[in-house]
Amino acid sequence: xxxxxxxxxxxxxxxxxxxxxxxxxxxxxxxxxxxxxxxxxxxxxxxxxxxxxxxxxxxxxxxxxxxxxxxxxxxxxxxxxxxxxxxxxxxxxxxxxxxxxxxxxxxxxxxxxxxxxxxxxxxxxxxxxxxxxxxxxxxxxxxxxxxxxxxxxxxxxxxxxxxxxxxxxxxxxxxxxxxxxxxxxxxxxxxxxxxxxxxxxxxxxxx
Amino acid sequence: xxxxxxxxxxxxxxxxxxxxxxxxxxxxxxxxxxxxxxxxxxxxxxxxxxxxxxxxxxxxxxxxxxxxxxxxxxxxxxxxxxxxxxxxxxxxxxxxxxxxxxxxxxxxxxxxxxxxxxxxxxxxxxxxxxxxxxxxxxxxxxxxxxxxxxxxxxxxxxxxxxxxxxxxxxxxxxxxxxxxxxxxxxxxxxxxxxxxxxxxxxxxxxx
Numbered sequence: 001x002x003x004x005x006x007x008x009x010x011x012x013x014x015x016x017x018x019x020x021x022x023x024x025x026x027x028x029x030x031x032x033x034x035x036x037x038x039x040x041x042x043x044x045x046x047x048x049x050x051x052x053x054x055x056x057x058x059x060x061x062x063x064x065x066x067x068x069x070x071x072x073x074x075x076x077x078x079x080x081x082x083x084x085x086x087x088x089x090x091x092x093x094x095x096x097x098x099x100x101x102x103x104x105x106x107x108x109x110x111x112x113x114x115x116x117x118x119x120x121x122x123x124x125x126x127x128x129x130x131x132x133x134x135x136x137x138x139x140x141x142x143x144x145x146x147x148x149x150x151x152x153x154x155x156x157x158x159x160x161x162x163x164x165x166x167x168x169x170x171x172x173x174x175x176x177x178x179x180x181x182x183x184x185x186x187x188x189x190x191x192x193x194x195x196x197x198x199x200x201x202x203x204x205x206x207x
Numbered sequence: 208x209x210x211x212x213x214x215x216x217x218x219x220x221x222x223x224x225x226x227x228x229x230x231x232x233x234x235x236x237x238x239x240x241x242x243x244x245x246x247x248x249x250x251x252x253x254x255x256x257x258x259x260x261x262x263x264x265x266x267x268x269x270x271x272x273x274x275x276x277x278x279x280x281x282x283x284x285x286x287x288x289x290x291x292x293x294x295x296x297x298x299x300x301x302x303x304x305x306x307x308x309x310x311x312x313x314x315x316x317x318x319x320x321x322x323x324x325x326x327x328x329x330x331x332x333x334x335x336x337x338x339x340x341x342x343x344x345x346x347x348x349x350x351x352x353x354x355x356x357x358x359x360x361x362x363x364x365x366x367x368x369x370x371x372x373x374x375x376x377x378x379x380x381x382x383x384x385x386x387x388x389x390x391x392x393x394x395x396x397x398x399x400x401x402x403x404x405x406x407x408x409x410x411x412x413x414x
Contacts, residue, residue, distance in 0.1 A: 125404065129411040155412035158405060166393065167401035179396055186373065186393035189386055194374035197332065198365060204336035205362035 007094040008187050009116055011102045011109045014124030015154030017132035019170050024103050026177040035098045037090055043081040074108035106160045120187050122180055123164040127171050214301040215394050216323055218309045218316045221331030222361030224339035226377050231310050233384040242305045244297055250288040281315035313367045327394050330371040334378050
Protein backbone atom coordinates (compact mmCIF):
# COMPACT_ATOMS: atom_id res chain seq x y z
CA UNK A 1 0.00 0.00 0.00
CA UNK A 2 0.99 3.64 -0.48
CA UNK A 3 2.33 5.81 2.35
CA UNK A 4 -0.98 7.68 2.31
CA UNK A 5 -2.67 4.61 3.77
CA UNK A 6 -0.19 4.23 6.58
CA UNK A 7 -1.36 5.27 10.02
CA UNK A 8 0.05 8.19 11.98
CA UNK A 9 1.67 8.16 15.39
CA UNK A 10 -0.12 10.52 17.77
CA UNK A 11 1.51 11.37 21.08
CA UNK A 12 -0.59 12.95 23.80
CA UNK A 13 0.82 14.47 26.97
CA UNK A 14 -0.48 16.87 29.55
CA UNK A 15 -0.09 17.65 33.22
CA UNK A 16 -2.35 16.06 35.81
CA UNK A 17 -5.57 17.96 36.34
CA UNK A 18 -6.19 18.44 32.60
CA UNK A 19 -8.63 15.54 32.22
CA UNK A 20 -6.28 13.69 29.88
CA UNK A 21 -7.58 10.17 30.49
CA UNK A 22 -11.17 11.22 29.74
CA UNK A 23 -10.01 12.77 26.47
CA UNK A 24 -8.10 9.58 25.60
CA UNK A 25 -11.24 7.53 26.22
CA UNK A 26 -13.25 9.92 24.06
CA UNK A 27 -10.69 9.76 21.26
CA UNK A 28 -10.63 5.97 21.15
CA UNK A 29 -14.44 5.76 21.18
CA UNK A 30 -14.65 8.54 18.56
CA UNK A 31 -12.57 6.80 15.90
CA UNK A 32 -12.36 3.21 14.68
CA UNK A 33 -9.11 4.05 12.97
CA UNK A 34 -7.29 4.86 16.23
CA UNK A 35 -5.58 2.32 18.49
CA UNK A 36 -4.26 3.00 21.97
CA UNK A 37 -0.69 1.81 22.42
CA UNK A 38 -0.01 -0.58 25.31
CA UNK A 39 3.06 0.24 27.41
CA UNK A 40 5.56 -2.24 28.76
CA UNK A 41 6.72 -2.18 32.38
CA UNK A 42 8.91 -4.12 34.75
CA UNK A 43 6.65 -3.51 37.73
CA UNK A 44 4.46 -6.36 38.97
CA UNK A 45 0.92 -6.61 37.66
CA UNK A 46 -1.82 -5.55 40.03
CA UNK A 47 -4.72 -7.90 40.59
CA UNK A 48 -7.08 -6.31 38.05
CA UNK A 49 -4.48 -5.84 35.31
CA UNK A 50 -4.30 -8.00 32.20
CA UNK A 51 -1.12 -8.76 30.23
CA UNK A 52 -1.23 -7.07 26.82
CA UNK A 53 -4.23 -4.95 27.74
CA UNK A 54 -3.09 -2.77 30.63
CA UNK A 55 0.61 -3.42 30.13
CA UNK A 56 3.09 -5.85 28.70
CA UNK A 57 4.78 -7.10 31.87
CA UNK A 58 8.46 -7.74 31.22
CA UNK A 59 11.43 -8.91 33.28
CA UNK A 60 14.01 -6.16 33.83
CA UNK A 61 16.62 -8.09 31.85
CA UNK A 62 14.33 -8.38 28.82
CA UNK A 63 13.33 -4.70 29.11
CA UNK A 64 17.02 -3.65 29.12
CA UNK A 65 17.75 -5.90 26.15
CA UNK A 66 14.97 -4.19 24.19
CA UNK A 67 16.29 -0.73 25.08
CA UNK A 68 19.81 -1.66 23.97
CA UNK A 69 18.55 -3.31 20.77
CA UNK A 70 16.54 -0.19 19.89
CA UNK A 71 13.17 -1.92 20.26
CA UNK A 72 11.69 0.72 22.57
CA UNK A 73 10.19 3.86 21.00
CA UNK A 74 10.70 5.62 24.33
CA UNK A 75 11.28 4.60 27.93
CA UNK A 76 11.85 5.98 31.40
CA UNK A 77 12.56 4.57 34.81
CA UNK A 78 10.29 5.58 37.64
CA UNK A 79 10.28 4.35 41.23
CA UNK A 80 12.82 1.69 40.36
CA UNK A 81 10.84 0.27 37.44
CA UNK A 82 11.09 0.72 33.69
CA UNK A 83 8.16 1.94 31.62
CA UNK A 84 8.21 2.24 27.85
CA UNK A 85 6.59 1.76 24.46
CA UNK A 86 7.55 -1.40 22.49
CA UNK A 87 7.79 -0.32 18.88
CA UNK A 88 6.87 -3.65 17.24
CA UNK A 89 3.18 -3.48 18.24
CA UNK A 90 3.00 0.19 17.26
CA UNK A 91 4.55 -0.43 13.84
CA UNK A 92 2.29 -3.40 13.14
CA UNK A 93 -0.77 -1.17 13.68
CA UNK A 94 0.68 1.70 11.65
CA UNK A 95 1.36 -0.71 8.77
CA UNK A 96 -2.24 -1.90 8.92
CA UNK A 97 -3.33 1.73 8.50
CA UNK A 98 -4.33 2.45 12.10
CA UNK A 99 -3.36 5.68 13.80
CA UNK A 100 -1.69 4.84 17.10
CA UNK A 101 -2.13 6.95 20.24
CA UNK A 102 0.63 7.10 22.85
CA UNK A 103 -0.37 8.68 26.16
CA UNK A 104 3.05 9.40 27.65
CA UNK A 105 5.08 11.88 29.66
CA UNK A 106 6.98 14.81 28.17
CA UNK A 107 10.38 13.06 28.36
CA UNK A 108 9.07 10.07 26.44
CA UNK A 109 7.27 12.25 23.91
CA UNK A 110 10.50 14.07 23.03
CA UNK A 111 12.26 10.71 22.61
CA UNK A 112 9.53 9.65 20.18
CA UNK A 113 9.87 12.90 18.20
CA UNK A 114 13.62 12.26 17.95
CA UNK A 115 13.14 8.71 16.60
CA UNK A 116 10.01 9.44 14.54
CA UNK A 117 10.04 13.02 13.28
CA UNK A 118 6.66 12.43 11.60
CA UNK A 119 4.98 11.68 14.95
CA UNK A 120 2.35 14.28 15.88
CA UNK A 121 2.85 15.63 19.39
CA UNK A 122 -0.21 17.08 21.08
CA UNK A 123 -0.05 18.72 24.48
CA UNK A 124 -3.32 18.99 26.41
CA UNK A 125 -3.67 21.93 28.76
CA UNK A 126 -6.38 23.13 31.14
CA UNK A 127 -8.25 26.38 30.35
CA UNK A 128 -6.53 27.89 33.40
CA UNK A 129 -4.38 26.77 36.33
CA UNK A 130 -7.32 27.59 38.61
CA UNK A 131 -9.34 25.03 36.70
CA UNK A 132 -6.54 22.45 36.96
CA UNK A 133 -6.35 23.05 40.69
CA UNK A 134 -10.13 22.66 41.05
CA UNK A 135 -9.98 19.35 39.16
CA UNK A 136 -7.15 18.08 41.37
CA UNK A 137 -9.01 19.09 44.54
CA UNK A 138 -12.22 17.65 43.12
CA UNK A 139 -10.67 14.20 43.21
CA UNK A 140 -10.74 14.60 46.96
CA UNK A 141 -7.94 12.10 47.39
CA UNK A 142 -5.08 14.55 47.64
CA UNK A 143 -4.12 16.89 50.47
CA UNK A 144 -3.16 20.51 49.99
CA UNK A 145 0.59 19.91 49.85
CA UNK A 146 0.16 17.19 47.19
CA UNK A 147 -2.09 19.43 45.08
CA UNK A 148 0.46 22.23 45.25
CA UNK A 149 3.30 19.88 44.35
CA UNK A 150 1.31 18.61 41.35
CA UNK A 151 0.62 22.16 40.18
CA UNK A 152 4.33 22.99 40.37
CA UNK A 153 5.09 19.89 38.27
CA UNK A 154 2.32 20.93 35.85
CA UNK A 155 3.94 24.34 35.40
CA UNK A 156 7.27 22.67 34.61
CA UNK A 157 5.60 20.47 31.99
CA UNK A 158 3.75 23.41 30.41
CA UNK A 159 7.13 25.11 29.95
CA UNK A 160 8.06 22.18 27.69
CA UNK A 161 4.85 22.30 25.67
CA UNK A 162 6.41 24.61 23.10
CA UNK A 163 8.35 21.57 21.82
CA UNK A 164 5.06 19.94 20.85
CA UNK A 165 3.38 20.38 17.47
CA UNK A 166 -0.07 21.26 18.78
CA UNK A 167 -1.59 22.60 21.99
CA UNK A 168 -5.19 21.67 22.75
CA UNK A 169 -7.12 23.35 25.57
CA UNK A 170 -9.51 21.00 27.35
CA UNK A 171 -12.51 23.32 27.72
CA UNK A 172 -14.85 20.37 27.22
CA UNK A 173 -14.10 16.74 26.39
CA UNK A 174 -16.12 16.96 23.15
CA UNK A 175 -14.22 20.03 21.93
CA UNK A 176 -10.82 18.58 22.88
CA UNK A 177 -11.64 15.29 21.12
CA UNK A 178 -12.77 17.21 18.01
CA UNK A 179 -9.65 19.40 18.08
CA UNK A 180 -7.37 16.35 18.20
CA UNK A 181 -9.52 14.70 15.53
CA UNK A 182 -8.95 17.72 13.28
CA UNK A 183 -5.20 17.52 13.88
CA UNK A 184 -5.16 13.86 12.82
CA UNK A 185 -7.42 14.48 9.82
CA UNK A 186 -5.17 17.33 8.66
CA UNK A 187 -2.07 15.16 9.11
CA UNK A 188 -3.49 12.62 6.66
CA UNK A 189 -3.94 15.42 4.11
CA UNK A 190 -0.35 16.71 4.17
CA UNK A 191 1.27 16.88 0.75
CA UNK A 192 3.70 14.18 1.88
CA UNK A 193 0.93 11.80 2.97
CA UNK A 194 -0.97 12.47 -0.27
CA UNK A 195 1.95 11.99 -2.65
CA UNK A 196 0.55 8.61 -3.67
CA UNK A 197 -2.73 10.11 -4.82
CA UNK A 198 -0.90 12.75 -6.86
CA UNK A 199 1.19 10.05 -8.52
CA UNK A 200 -1.94 8.05 -9.34
CA UNK A 201 -3.51 11.13 -10.95
CA UNK A 202 -0.41 11.85 -13.00
CA UNK A 203 -0.19 8.22 -14.10
CA UNK A 204 -3.61 8.73 -15.70
CA UNK A 205 -2.40 11.74 -17.69
CA UNK A 206 -1.17 11.51 -21.27
CA UNK A 207 2.40 12.85 -21.69
CA UNK B 208 -4.70 40.84 21.15
CA UNK B 209 -2.44 37.80 21.14
CA UNK B 210 -1.20 36.08 17.94
CA UNK B 211 -3.52 33.16 18.73
CA UNK B 212 -6.50 35.38 17.94
CA UNK B 213 -5.13 36.47 14.60
CA UNK B 214 -6.69 34.87 11.53
CA UNK B 215 -4.89 32.56 9.13
CA UNK B 216 -4.31 32.99 5.43
CA UNK B 217 -5.71 30.03 3.48
CA UNK B 218 -4.78 29.65 -0.18
CA UNK B 219 -6.81 27.30 -2.33
CA UNK B 220 -5.84 26.24 -5.83
CA UNK B 221 -6.81 23.40 -8.08
CA UNK B 222 -7.13 22.63 -11.78
CA UNK B 223 -10.38 23.17 -13.62
CA UNK B 224 -12.74 20.24 -13.39
CA UNK B 225 -12.18 19.75 -9.66
CA UNK B 226 -15.29 21.62 -8.50
CA UNK B 227 -13.23 24.30 -6.78
CA UNK B 228 -15.80 27.08 -6.86
CA UNK B 229 -18.47 24.87 -5.25
CA UNK B 230 -16.03 24.00 -2.47
CA UNK B 231 -15.21 27.69 -1.97
CA UNK B 232 -18.92 28.46 -1.67
CA UNK B 233 -19.31 25.62 0.83
CA UNK B 234 -16.36 26.83 2.89
CA UNK B 235 -17.62 30.40 3.13
CA UNK B 236 -21.13 29.24 4.10
CA UNK B 237 -19.68 26.72 6.57
CA UNK B 238 -17.73 29.20 8.68
CA UNK B 239 -18.50 32.69 9.96
CA UNK B 240 -14.82 33.14 10.74
CA UNK B 241 -13.76 32.87 7.08
CA UNK B 242 -13.70 35.72 4.57
CA UNK B 243 -13.16 35.39 0.84
CA UNK B 244 -10.50 37.75 -0.48
CA UNK B 245 -11.48 40.08 -3.33
CA UNK B 246 -8.98 40.30 -6.19
CA UNK B 247 -7.94 43.43 -8.00
CA UNK B 248 -7.81 43.61 -11.79
CA UNK B 249 -7.14 46.10 -14.57
CA UNK B 250 -9.70 44.58 -16.90
CA UNK B 251 -13.00 46.39 -17.41
CA UNK B 252 -15.95 45.43 -15.22
CA UNK B 253 -18.66 43.36 -16.87
CA UNK B 254 -22.23 44.53 -16.55
CA UNK B 255 -23.15 42.32 -13.59
CA UNK B 256 -19.93 42.93 -11.60
CA UNK B 257 -19.74 45.19 -8.55
CA UNK B 258 -16.65 47.10 -7.41
CA UNK B 259 -15.27 45.65 -4.16
CA UNK B 260 -17.46 42.53 -4.38
CA UNK B 261 -16.41 40.78 -7.58
CA UNK B 262 -13.16 42.72 -8.02
CA UNK B 263 -11.43 45.94 -7.16
CA UNK B 264 -11.17 47.54 -10.59
CA UNK B 265 -7.93 49.48 -10.89
CA UNK B 266 -6.20 51.53 -13.59
CA UNK B 267 -3.05 49.85 -14.91
CA UNK B 268 -0.90 52.67 -13.57
CA UNK B 269 -2.27 52.29 -10.04
CA UNK B 270 -1.91 48.47 -10.23
CA UNK B 271 1.75 48.81 -11.25
CA UNK B 272 2.38 51.31 -8.47
CA UNK B 273 0.98 48.82 -5.93
CA UNK B 274 3.18 46.02 -7.30
CA UNK B 275 6.28 48.20 -7.09
CA UNK B 276 5.40 49.45 -3.59
CA UNK B 277 4.93 45.85 -2.36
CA UNK B 278 1.20 46.23 -1.78
CA UNK B 279 0.21 43.15 -3.76
CA UNK B 280 0.36 39.76 -2.01
CA UNK B 281 0.59 38.15 -5.43
CA UNK B 282 -0.17 39.12 -9.00
CA UNK B 283 -0.06 37.85 -12.56
CA UNK B 284 -0.79 39.25 -15.96
CA UNK B 285 -3.20 37.38 -18.18
CA UNK B 286 -4.54 38.37 -21.60
CA UNK B 287 -2.99 41.80 -21.27
CA UNK B 288 -4.53 42.55 -17.86
CA UNK B 289 -3.19 42.38 -14.33
CA UNK B 290 -4.87 40.31 -11.63
CA UNK B 291 -3.75 40.23 -8.02
CA UNK B 292 -4.51 40.30 -4.30
CA UNK B 293 -4.25 43.67 -2.51
CA UNK B 294 -2.72 42.93 0.86
CA UNK B 295 -4.31 45.78 2.85
CA UNK B 296 -7.81 44.27 2.80
CA UNK B 297 -6.42 40.81 3.64
CA UNK B 298 -4.38 42.11 6.57
CA UNK B 299 -7.28 44.13 7.96
CA UNK B 300 -9.38 40.95 8.14
CA UNK B 301 -6.53 38.86 9.59
CA UNK B 302 -6.03 41.49 12.30
CA UNK B 303 -9.73 41.32 13.14
CA UNK B 304 -9.33 37.55 13.66
CA UNK B 305 -10.90 36.37 10.42
CA UNK B 306 -9.32 33.61 8.37
CA UNK B 307 -8.96 34.80 4.79
CA UNK B 308 -9.41 32.55 1.77
CA UNK B 309 -7.55 33.26 -1.45
CA UNK B 310 -8.73 31.26 -4.47
CA UNK B 311 -5.80 31.74 -6.83
CA UNK B 312 -3.59 30.05 -9.42
CA UNK B 313 -0.46 28.04 -8.60
CA UNK B 314 1.91 30.88 -9.58
CA UNK B 315 0.16 33.30 -7.24
CA UNK B 316 -0.02 30.74 -4.43
CA UNK B 317 3.74 30.25 -4.51
CA UNK B 318 4.25 34.04 -4.41
CA UNK B 319 2.05 34.18 -1.30
CA UNK B 320 4.04 31.38 0.37
CA UNK B 321 7.22 33.31 -0.32
CA UNK B 322 5.89 36.52 1.27
CA UNK B 323 3.86 34.83 4.02
CA UNK B 324 5.47 31.54 5.07
CA UNK B 325 2.65 30.95 7.59
CA UNK B 326 0.02 30.90 4.83
CA UNK B 327 -1.66 27.50 4.50
CA UNK B 328 -1.63 26.25 0.91
CA UNK B 329 -4.31 23.72 -0.01
CA UNK B 330 -4.46 22.08 -3.41
CA UNK B 331 -7.79 20.59 -4.43
CA UNK B 332 -7.67 17.59 -6.77
CA UNK B 333 -10.28 15.39 -8.41
CA UNK B 334 -10.62 11.74 -7.31
CA UNK B 335 -9.34 10.80 -10.78
CA UNK B 336 -8.54 12.45 -14.10
CA UNK B 337 -11.49 10.52 -15.57
CA UNK B 338 -13.72 12.30 -13.09
CA UNK B 339 -12.19 15.69 -13.94
CA UNK B 340 -12.76 15.00 -17.63
CA UNK B 341 -16.38 14.02 -16.97
CA UNK B 342 -16.93 17.26 -15.03
CA UNK B 343 -15.41 19.33 -17.84
CA UNK B 344 -17.53 17.59 -20.46
CA UNK B 345 -20.57 17.85 -18.20
CA UNK B 346 -20.45 21.63 -18.51
CA UNK B 347 -21.32 21.05 -22.14
CA UNK B 348 -19.79 24.35 -23.16
CA UNK B 349 -16.40 23.06 -24.25
CA UNK B 350 -15.44 21.10 -27.31
CA UNK B 351 -13.17 18.08 -27.29
CA UNK B 352 -9.97 19.99 -28.10
CA UNK B 353 -10.66 22.48 -25.28
CA UNK B 354 -11.33 19.68 -22.79
CA UNK B 355 -8.09 17.97 -23.74
CA UNK B 356 -6.14 21.21 -23.48
CA UNK B 357 -7.60 21.85 -20.02
CA UNK B 358 -6.66 18.34 -18.89
CA UNK B 359 -3.10 18.88 -20.05
CA UNK B 360 -2.98 22.14 -18.08
CA UNK B 361 -4.45 20.31 -15.09
CA UNK B 362 -1.67 17.72 -15.24
CA UNK B 363 0.91 20.49 -15.24
CA UNK B 364 -0.69 22.07 -12.18
CA UNK B 365 -0.90 18.76 -10.32
CA UNK B 366 2.85 18.39 -10.83
CA UNK B 367 3.24 21.59 -8.76
CA UNK B 368 0.91 20.42 -5.99
CA UNK B 369 3.80 18.94 -4.02
CA UNK B 370 4.81 22.53 -3.14
CA UNK B 371 1.51 22.94 -1.28
CA UNK B 372 1.02 22.09 2.39
CA UNK B 373 -2.12 19.99 1.98
CA UNK B 374 -3.83 18.03 -0.79
CA UNK B 375 -7.58 17.59 -0.55
CA UNK B 376 -9.46 15.20 -2.84
CA UNK B 377 -12.90 16.45 -3.84
CA UNK B 378 -14.87 13.19 -3.54
CA UNK B 379 -17.90 15.15 -2.31
CA UNK B 380 -18.29 18.85 -1.54
CA UNK B 381 -19.18 18.08 2.11
CA UNK B 382 -16.06 15.95 2.65
CA UNK B 383 -13.77 18.46 0.93
CA UNK B 384 -15.21 21.32 2.99
CA UNK B 385 -14.76 19.29 6.19
CA UNK B 386 -11.20 18.36 5.22
CA UNK B 387 -10.27 21.99 4.66
CA UNK B 388 -12.10 22.91 7.87
CA UNK B 389 -9.92 20.39 9.76
CA UNK B 390 -6.77 21.87 8.20
CA UNK B 391 -7.78 25.35 9.39
CA UNK B 392 -8.82 24.13 12.84
CA UNK B 393 -5.50 22.33 13.25
CA UNK B 394 -3.58 25.44 12.12
CA UNK B 395 -5.14 27.42 14.96
CA UNK B 396 -3.89 24.76 17.41
CA UNK B 397 -0.23 24.83 16.38
CA UNK B 398 2.18 25.42 19.26
CA UNK B 399 3.10 28.75 17.67
CA UNK B 400 -0.50 29.94 17.45
CA UNK B 401 -1.13 28.77 21.03
CA UNK B 402 1.92 30.40 22.59
CA UNK B 403 -0.27 33.11 24.10
CA UNK B 404 -2.39 30.59 25.99
CA UNK B 405 0.73 28.86 27.36
CA UNK B 406 2.07 32.21 28.56
CA UNK B 407 -1.22 33.00 30.26
CA UNK B 408 -1.13 29.64 32.05
CA UNK B 409 2.44 30.17 33.21
CA UNK B 410 1.62 33.69 34.39
CA UNK B 411 -0.84 32.07 36.79
CA UNK B 412 1.83 29.79 38.24
CA UNK B 413 3.75 30.65 41.39
CA UNK B 414 7.53 30.67 40.78
